[in-house]
Amino acid sequence: MSQDLWIYGPGSLWVCEDDVLALAEAARRWSLTLEHSAARLASIDTTRSVAELHQAWASVRAEDLNPLRARIHTLAEDAQWLHTALMAYAAQVASTERARVATFDIPRESVLALMVVSATRYFPHTSPSSWGVQEAALSALHGDVPPGEIQITRVSASSPAPVSRAVTVEDRIGRIPPGEHPIRIEKYRQINGTTEVDVYIAGTQEWSVGTSANPFDMESNIALIAGVSAASLVAVELAMKHAGVRQGDRVSFVGHSQGGLIAARLAESGRYQTSGLLTVGAPLGTAPIRGDYPSLALEHRDDLVPELGGHQQESRITTVHSDSGAFPGDVVAAHAKDSYLETARAVDDSPASQHLPAMPTSPGTATPEFFSAHRAGGR
Amino acid sequence: MEESARWIAQEEASVLRSVASEVATHLMGQRWRSPARDRAQARGEELEFSVLACARDLEIWAQHADSASVGLPGI
Numbered sequence: 001m002s003q004d005l006w007i008y009g010p011g012s013l014w015v016c017e018d019d020v021l022a023l024a025e026a027a028r029r030w031s032l033t034l035e036h037s038a039a040r041l042a043s044i045d046t047t048r049s050v051a052e053l054h055q056a057w058a059s060v061r062a063e064d065l066n067p068l069r070a071r072i073h074t075l076a077e078d079a080q081w082l083h084t085a086l087m088a089y090a091a092q093v094a095s096t097e098r099a100r101v102a103t104f105d106i107p108r109e110s111v112l113a114l115m116v117v118s119a120t121r122y123f124p125h126t127s128p129s130s131w132g133v134q135e136a137a138l139s140a141l142h143g144d145v146p147p148g149e150i151q152i153t154r155v156s157a158s159s160p161a162p163v164s165r166a167v168t169v170e171d172r173i174g175r176i177p178p179g180e181h182p183i184r185i186e187k188y189r190q191i192n193g194t195t196e197v198d199v200y201i202a203g204t205q206e207w208s209v210g211t212s213a214n215p216f217d218m219e220s221n222i223a224l225i226a227g228v229s230a231a232s233l234v235a236v237e238l239a240m241k242h243a244g245v246r247q248g249d250r251v252s253f254v255g256h257s258q259g260g261l262i263a264a265r266l267a268e269s270g271r272y273q274t275s276g277l278l279t280v281g282a283p284l285g286t287a288p289i290r291g292d293y294p295s296l297a298l299e300h301r302d303d304l305v306p307e308l309g310g311h312q313q314e315s316r317i318t319t320v321h322s323d324s325g326a327f328p329g330d331v332v333a334a335h336a337k338d339s340y341l342e343t344a345r346a347v348d349d350s351p352a353s354q355h356l357p358a359m360p361t362s363p364g365t366a367t368p369e370f371f372s373a374h375r376a377g378g379r
Numbered sequence: 380m381e382e383s384a385r386w387i388a389q390e391e392a393s394v395l396r397s398v399a400s401e402v403a404t405h406l407m408g409q410r411w412r413s414p415a416r417d418r419a420q421a422r423g424e425e426l427e428f429s430v431l432a433c434a435r436d437l438e439i440w441a442q443h444a445d446s447a448s449v450g451l452p453g454i
Contacts, residue, residue, distance in 0.1 A: 044384040
């Protein structure tokens with residue numbers, strides 16, 4: 001059953017509902033099946049049978065198979081045409097979508113930036129016509145100010161049982177920790193001596209600016225959007241260091257909301273060998289993905305948070321858009337991790353899932369480690 | 380393995396019927412709406428009926444053919 005998913009490929013090259021992709025894929029399969037049938041019927045030796053037919057079944061003409069084979073071959077071509085036409089339709093829709101983004105999304109970003117500067121009363125030192133969310137966020141922070149000292153605490157897990165590595169999108173999102181321990185790290189030792197690491201990062205916990213001891217606050221959100229040092233990003237890297245993750249290790253990052261933006265910044269940092277990136281409800285507009293690794297973002301159309309990142313710069317990330325299923329106007333539910341879990345399930349079950357980037361998998365088990373963080377010195 | 384032409388024809392007719400059935404299933408209950416979808420629907424229905432017609436003709440041929448009267452290469 002269709003979940004009305006829209007998939008944006010790298011560079012917005014194509015966009016398509018999963019039903020269209022499913023039908024296109026099915027048409028390609030029918031074409032192959034029909035070609036195979038035609039070829040199999042061609043293996044019947046009609047030349048030999050003609051003489052024998054006179055002895056046994058005078059009414060049967062084996063050569064009647066020839067036009068039948070030709071018809072089946074033509075049907076295979078028809079199915080292939082259907083496949084090509086549907087893919088062309090997807091490309092055409094992509095073109096329309098690009099035009100929509102150019103017409104509506106970019107002006108909307110200026111309006112968003114105007115809202116930010118109005119609320120914070122700090123104005124970018126550039127022409128208002130070129131205001132973007134990134135400039136506005138940087139202005140609100142008074143520039144790139146260091147986030148201060150961050151302290152990390154390893155949390156004893158209530159259920160320290162080893163787990164196998166997550167396979168499905170739903171499973172990965174389900175492992176994003178609750179807010180009190182916003183960082184979860186799993187390390188999988190490989191037979192060849194290398195280590196595969198999965199880092200799961202929660203979203204914003206405090207919605208204040210400049211008053212919270214929790215690094216996962218609005219101040220970090222603004223810093224991450226501005227592309228400058230953020231306390232929450234520092235906290236995640238410290239936790240990784242505490243867990244024994246070294247620069248150059250193969251790491252996949254998974255995050256919700258602000259955690260997704262941290263995940264994207266770390267994946268692109270070049271300090272790790274990024275093996276995958278999965279974000280849900282993250283404001284990625286100012287964090288384009290350039291690296292050659294599987295990357296996937298889930299965004300609800302009625303979730304306001306992804307919009308806070310501004311217009312998405314050209315990026316290699318594949319984005320799935322869907323409705324959250326929340327009541328109209330219920331922006332909290334539309335952004336909630338639980339809502340994204342439902343969407344993740346739909347993505348896993350979708351016929352389009354085979355077209356999505358494959359996240360890393362490996363054998364073995366790992367005991368998850370959880371970390372909390374706070375700003376030293378208190379606020 | 381020795382296979383009769385009749386058996387092959389019957390089996391391929393069954394394959395064609397399953398393709399037709401799959402086409403019919405895929406064309407039902409789609410939520411996307413556009414002129415492109417209408418064209419895809421029309422071509423799909425055409426494909427379904429044509430595949431079914433081929434399956435029927437193949438079955439008729441198989442009913443009249445016999446393993447002794449139609450040979451396979453090397454048999």
